[in-house]
Amino acid sequence: MDVLGRYRNLIVLVGVLFAQILGLAVQVNVKRTTDSEPTRLIRIWAVGMITPLEKALVWAQTSSSNVWHDYFYLRGVRAENRGLKQQIERMSLERVRISQDADQARRLQALLAFKEQFISATMAAQVIGGSGSELSRVVFIDKGYNDGIRPDMAVITADGVVGKVLEVYRIPSTSKVLLINDQSSGVGAILDKTRTQGILRGTASGEVVLEKVMSDETVPAGEMVLTSGGDGVFPKGLLVGKVTKVAPGSELFLNIHVRPAADLSRLEEVLVVTKIDERQAEPDQTGAARAVDILAERLPAIPSKPEDAVKSGVPGTVAPGTVAPGTVAPGTVAPASTGSDAKPKAASPQASTASGAPAARKPASSASSAGTGSETSSATPVTRTTAAGAAKVPPKPVKAAAAPKAQPAVEDSPH
Amino acid sequence: MAITYTSGEQVEVYRFSIPATVLIPLAAVFLQAWLPLRLPFFSIFDLPLLVTIGFATARRSPLAGLFTGSLIGILQDALTHQAIGLYGIALTVVGFGASSLGIKLDVEHAGARFLLTIFFYIVHEVVYFTIARGMVGLRMAWSWPHEFWSGLANALLGVLVFMLLDRVKQRT
Numbered sequence: 001m002d003v004l005g006r007y008r009n010l011i012v013l014v015g016v017l018f019a020q021i022l023g024l025a026v027q028v029n030v031k032r033t034t035d036s037e038p039t040r041l042i043r044i045w046a047v048g049m050i051t052p053l054e055k056a057l058v059w060a061q062t063s064s065s066n067v068w069h070d071y072f073y074l075r076g077v078r079a080e081n082r083g084l085k086q087q088i089e090r091m092s093l094e095r096v097r098i099s100q101d102a103d104q105a106r107r108l109q110a111l112l113a114f115k116e117q118f119i120s121a122t123m124a125a126q127v128i129g130g131s132g133s134e135l136s137r138v139v140f141i142d143k144g145y146n147d148g149i150r151p152d153m154a155v156i157t158a159d160g161v162v163g164k165v166l167e168v169y170r171i172p173s174t175s176k177v178l179l180i181n182d183q184s185s186g187v188g189a190i191l192d193k194t195r196t197q198g199i200l201r202g203t204a205s206g207e208v209v210l211e212k213v214m215s216d217e218t219v220p221a222g223e224m225v226l227t228s229g230g231d232g233v234f235p236k237g238l239l240v241g242k243v244t245k246v247a248p249g250s251e252l253f254l255n256i257h258v259r260p261a262a263d264l265s266r267l268e269e270v271l272v273v274t275k276i277d278e279r280q281a282e283p284d285q286t287g288a289a290r291a292v293d294i295l296a297e298r299l300p301a302i303p304s305k306p307e308d309a310v311k312s313g314v315p316g317t318v319a320p321g322t323v324a325p326g327t328v329a330p331g332t333v334a335p336a337s338t339g340s341d342a343k344p345k346a347a348s349p350q351a352s353t354a355s356g357a358p359a360a361r362k363p364a365s366s367a368s369s370a371g372t373g374s375e376t377s378s379a380t381p382v383t384r385t386t387a388a389g390a391a392k393v394p395p396k397p398v399k400a401a402a403a404p405k406a407q408p409a410v411e412d413s414p415h
Numbered sequence: 416m417a418i419t420y421t422s423g424e425q426v427e428v429y430r431f432s433i434p435a436t437v438l439i440p441l442a443a444v445f446l447q448a449w450l451p452l453r454l455p456f457f458s459i460f461d462l463p464l465l466v467t468i469g470f471a472t473a474r475r476s477p478l479a480g481l482f483t484g485s486l487i488g489i490l491q492d493a494l495t496h497q498a499i500g501l502y503g504i505a506l507t508v509v510g511f512g513a514s515s516l517g518i519k520l521d522v523e524h525a526g527a528r529f530l531l532t533i534f535f536y537i538v539h540e541v542v543y544f545t546i547a548r549g550m551v552g553l554r555m556a557w558s559w560p561h562e563f564w565s566g567l568a569n570a571l572l573g574v575l576v577f578m579l580l581d582r583v584k585q586r587t
Contacts, residue, residue, distance in 0.1 A: 009478055009481075009515075012478055013507070020485070023499065024550060024551070027499065040499060043493045045493070046493030046494055050444060050494060053445050054448070054449050128449075130451055132463075132491060133502070135497065136496050176496060204553070204554050267452065
């Protein structure tokens with residue numbers, strides 16, 4: 001008994017350490033044998049104690065911040081509003097170009113019977129806390145089971161992928177999100193241009209690396225990394241980050257460092273992807289918005305077409321939607337159909353958005369590459385005009401077997 | 416005033432009220448989880464470790480120290496997604512060691528507290544690293560410069576934390 005009394009502290013220490021090591025061994029074994037570890041009661045208690053405080057603090061912080069930003073800090077709002085309006089205009093034009101590309105892609109996918117995934121529902125959530133450990137890169141969000149959040153849902157921001165939901169709690173309604181820079185996370189990734197696939201993993205120091213890319217692949221620094229959709233969590237095509245460094249690694253693989261697009265150290269609000277739909281790709285039947293319509297909205301008025309010019313029988317065609325008032329595209333390629341459902345082919349708003357000029361100043365080569373198929377250009381006449389006026393350079397219709405009768409050119413009135 | 420006699424020297428033993436015993440560790444874990452999101456540089460600090468050392472050295476009871484460390488560590492583990500027990504084991508050792516050393520040393524001075532915190536920070540990291548790498552299989556790299564600077568930063572903050580704890584501790 002004397003020995004027990006003398007070494008009582010040491011015996012208790014050994015006992016407590018032994019119990020914890022035993023518990024640790026059991027957990028490690030469970031994790032190795034099963035895919036998902038059950039949520040321990042102690043985690044629920046801990047989360048129940050800590051996260052309500054975090055929620056309260058974040059709520060107070062957000063409320064005070066909103067009061068400041070909504071009522072006191074309104075300087076420069078008008079200028080910002082003007083800038084945003086201009087940005088919307090530019091983006092609307094850009095959207096037309098992208099929708100044309102997307103439409104073409106959908107047609108091709110439909111031909112190949114591809115199934116596409118798209119995000120159909122998201123839920124905004126606020127980041128309320130973290131784990132407090134550098135070896136466990138997780139964050140807690142203020143939405144949980146009661147809000148419809150479930151494990152393995154993708155979490156993103158406007159900038160890029162953040163992580164996935166790891167655990168979901170009912171009371172308090174909160175969720176634990178595993179960030180992509182944690183060493184236990186894995187994201188199926190693909191390089192944007194080279195289409196090389198790999199697995200994105202975090203490291204102990206919080207960096208993100210792309211693994212399983214063979215060393216004979218060429219991966220340039222600066223290339224975008226997207227989700228490949230192969231992991232079953234993240235839909236394909238979401239931006240993950242950018243390649244920052246490529247070095248030879250071990251076992252014939254490259255060591256590719258990636259900088260996450262989302263700032264993982266300063267997360268405030270995130271989107272949880274609550275629903276991903278998968279459907280057969282179908283070509284868009286509704287018809288994309290036309291660039292000319294958007295351009296027309298920016299202009300005070302569009303002069304009506306002079307009837308005599310239409311009746312004059314000048315050979316050549318001006319595609320609907322390809323010519324902005326005041327300018328005529330050199331080498332504009334008209335679509336085969338000039339009906340109301342015809343899509344604009346040559347107007348590339350990219351050029352106009354860059355220069356601020358109307359859409360139809362793009363040269364023929366780039367115009368034809370921006371979604372205009374070769375079959376369209378071979379079957380339709382080409383209009384060659386200058387910005388000064390359509391009549392200065394008489395267009396020569398391209399003869400093709402299926403070419404319709406040359407339609408009269410419409411002279412654009414100078415703007 | 417209860418006095419423990421060690422090697423002929425008298426050392427004072429303190430206790431903490433129940434609210435302080437519960438709320439201070441909770442606040443430490445809470446701040447450790449919350450602050451690094453707002454101030455990323457704060458992740459270099461380990462508030463639960465500092466509170467464990469502070470409680471242990473003030474109480475000067477190895478049993479109280481190891482149980483305090485164990486509970487704070489398990490609470491800290493519960494917020495991570497790693498196995499529960501990593502911080503628990505490390506802080507159990509630190510709690511036991513700090514209270515045992517607190518009996519032998521005078522830990523009322525800032526200099527002694529500073530050195531004690533650096534020492535136990537390194538002990539904590541060594542135990543954590545060994546368990547995490549050897550038992551759980553986490554990929555970790557040991558870096559002496561990083562540990563040194565982190566230890567130094569924690570020791571500086573530790574001196575402030577101990578001063579705050581001095582205000583709430585009560586003589587037995």
